[in-house]
Amino acid sequence: MSECHDCAGCAPVAVLARPAAVRTVALVGPPNSGKTTLFNRLTGLRQKVANFPGVTVEQHTGIAEFPDGRAVTIVDLPGIYSLQPRSEDEQVAYDVLHGKRAGTPKPEAVLLVLDSTNLARHLMLAAPILALGLPTLIILNMADDLRNRGGKLDLSKLSQELGAPVALISARAGQGVGEVFDFLAGTMAKPAPTLLPVLQDVPKCREWAGAVGSKAGYRAPIAPKWTRRLDSVFLHPVAGPLVFLLVVVGVIRTIFMAAAPISDAAQSFIATSGKWLAAALPASPFSSLLVDGVWKGVGSVLVFLPQVLLLFLFIGILEDSGYLARAALIADRTMARVGLQGKSFIPLLSAYGCAVPAIMATRTIENKRDRIATILIAPFMTCSARLPVYALLIAAFIPERNFIGSVITTQVAALLGLYLLGFLAAVVTARLLKSSVLKSVQAPFVLEMPSYRWPTVQSLGLRLLDRSKVFLQRAGTVILLVTVILWVATYLPYSGGKPPIEHSLAGTVGRTIEPIIQPLGFNWKIGVGLITSLAARETIISTLGLIYGMDPDSQGMELQKSLRADLTTGGAFALLIFFAFAMQCMSTVAVVRRETGGWMWPVLQFAYMGALAYAGAFVAFHVI
């Protein structure tokens, strides 16, 4: 869930223009075999990780470059256990391998990545892949684990049995990756015909794989001791859920406590430097655009980068270490009760980062109705774009006091509460959907528990780099654009001078909708923010930054202070709840339309979430 297929950010990305002789190689393997680690190793940081937000394709493409300048296109396919497509992600893998995927050339060779610590079973996938008849390199990954836990095998014997070259590597440690490059640079011979089993017959395939393994002298490694030990805690009937709770609270607390001082400092820096900048520049509409629009507007969003990165760091650690699979197991009961299958859990977790990749990740769900239900509730999960809005409002309106000891302060509790609120809304909605329009038979829940591993710095670094890019891209495109349009709207109608802000176009629009939002405790300024935040949630911050920056009353004040002058505490709570429920994200609307194949679901979803947001905010304003 590291990559955000952010539609606002990335237009369909063209594969790098290269000399004609680019070859395409597919990276195939079962889930958890380390394909993506190898993909990152091969393509390095120079890679052009292109998500194709086209109609159907969802494979990642990267370029591996050789020292002599030649290049090979590597296509990282979704994990598969066999070539019998059942879910949409498996269909993608199947189609790419058979050259049936529009926009992706048929691969000329295959890199088959298998987990060497569980070779006998993983070799089953070698049968259908070798049957494709393409040049294939069998990559046995996780060589370090195999060695450390006392497993072994005879590589040349295995290669002989399979009729294809074999490489034993550790993608994490970077061992043996050279052999993969040698294969790619070499002639890529077709596999020598070997006796393959009947592919439809799973027991026969397994028998064949076992026979090949034992002929190659494969000795399976002993079970990982540490995984058992850790599971005896993490899956303990009492300690397990407690650890789960501690992890969630710990993550939220750290995000708030560790990153808040940095953001606060940055915020006051923006305010003071804005004043200084305004004084230094000659007064003109252009300097106002620069200071009020770009600097105070977009800058006030940028200060939340540390918080967002911290969130992704935690998600990365939890995911890479293997804990997330245990969390999915613990949470499965809840999912089952609302009628969702366990497979929905992973996309929903990913929605805590961003709903867009989460909605795409629902492709692993075979059942159409389950898939649509998951898509519809994913935007309720508190995504990273809500985090800046929450952080700003909580810091401005909730006094920092001990709530449950000093561990959970009132501010941390508020943030936890908002995360919980989003989750509850999702659960209730799922229950409604699953017991009415989207009723379906339960597909079996199957979840493989990976062994625990240390997350690598490289993998975490890549995620953070990726997220920083997405965040800055959004700030530099959508948010900047909306802010500039808004700035122009505060200058219209222009008659020799700037109109007073409440009589400007922006002010007029805001005051027109004011009667609708007054019952929620919002004035026209917040109203303008609500409109611009339809593009992306964080935009409300840049909008308010800009409006307050232009208003003589609040000019030079920090954003938090101006907000306090403008909103009651009840109004602030109402705004928080509005943001918890509303679907203010164009990228999400677009991806839902694409994934559900029409406007019906996104329109219903937008209306439902909007109504819930309005009702929730109304109640909050009148109760608090």
Add this chain to the structure above:
Amino acid sequence: MLQLSGNSTQIEMPLAAVPLPAPLSTLVDLQKGDAAILDHIELPVDDARRLMELGFLPGSRITAGFSAPGGDPRVFQVDGSEIALRRVTARHVKVRLETSGKVTRKP
């Protein structure tokens, strides 16, 4: 619900693999640490295939492991990996308990 035996995927119970077959039970009956030999899977073909690809094959040895609080879902060790199954699914996986020495076979 199709019984897989006699289906196109053909899972014939290799009786020879179990010298003294214990009575049939299901994966749900396994307590943590219990081991059993898989007999057959009573699920639609596609679902059964998925389980088979993960190692749930007739004749394979399955050990019950940790579970989520309340015992559902439970992790099963099979064919070198750990797979979690919900009760509703595990109920359809028919096994014969591996009795440690004390064979109690009813006629």
